[in-house]
Amino acid sequence: TVNGTACFDPGKDEANKSAPQTHITGIKLFFSNIAETPYGKHLSAWYKLPASLTLPYNKNHLSFSFVGINLHNPERVRYKWILEGFDNDWSPANEQTQATYSSLPPGNYVFKIKSCNEDGVWNASPQTFNFEITPPFWATWWFRTLGFFFYCITTLFVLHFAHPSDKTQGFNCTK
Numbered sequence: 001t002v003n004g005t006a007c008f009d010p011g012k013d014e015a016n017k018s019a020p021q022t023h024i025t026g027i028k029l030f031f032s033n034i035a036e037t038p039y040g041k042h043l044s045a046w047y048k049l050p051a052s053l054t055l056p057y058n059k060n061h062l063s064f065s066f067v068g069i070n071l072h073n074p075e076r077v078r079y080k081w082i083l084e085g086f087d088n089d090w091s092p093a094n095e096q097t098q099a100t101y102s103s104l105p106p107g108n109y110v111f112k113i114k115s116c117n118e119d120g121v122w123n124a125s126p127q128t129f130n131f132e133i134t135p136p137f138w139a140t141w142w143f144r145t146l147g148f149f150f151y152c153i154t155t156l157f158v159l160h161f162a163h164p165s166d167k168t169q170g171f172n173c174t175k
Contacts, residue, residue, distance in 0.1 A: 015119040020068035020077050022115045022127045024049060028063040053131035060104040060133055066097055068115030076118035084110040106135035 025047050027034040034040040035048050039059065042051040068077040078093040085107050091099070093116065114126040137143055 015121075016070075016072045016117045017119070017121055018072075018117070019121045019123045020070035020115045020117055022066060022068045022079075022113055022123050023047060024064060024066050024111070024113060024127050024129050026065040027053075027129070028065070029055070029059060030061045031063070049129065050131075053129075055131065055133050057106050057133060057136045057139075061100075061102040062104065062131075063098055063100040064111055064113070064129070066099075066113045066115075066127070070115075070117045073118040077115050079113060079115050080122075081111065081113045084112065104133055106133045106139065108132050 027049060029037050029039065033048075034050060034053070035043055039053060039055055040048075040050055043049065044051060064081070066079065066081075068079060070077050078095060079097065080090045080093050081099050082090045083099075083101055086101065086104060086109060099111075099113075109131055111129045111131070112126040113128075114123040116122040
């Protein structure tokens, strides 16, 4: 080169032993930032994530954005994620920086994300985000209990008034 000769010895090349720092950078609800929705209250200062997120049953399409910071080789960072309560296993390692979940049933969830560098060094512990999707009122225990009692009372009422009493049964024939 103009500045001299460069020599590379592969035997002296050291592996990157530091895992990337992983951060969840955003959450979208039906493709809108969570901060722009009524559910984006009490946001954290750094990445504008809700401190506690509780959504109704019909607000169940979420997208999580994330980043793994690796200054040595940022384009070779890979990610794995899992949504506990929905997924059975971690996703395969890939370069995507967003995970989308649609039609989530009611329940409690924990989104976990971890990343690795170009040498396969993964985070010791994943970054997490907890949230809840509440069931509709007709799927709650109190509504089902109330429905059961209403059914029992209605059945007793129908059985009592649908059959005539013993005094009115038959004909009274007198000569």
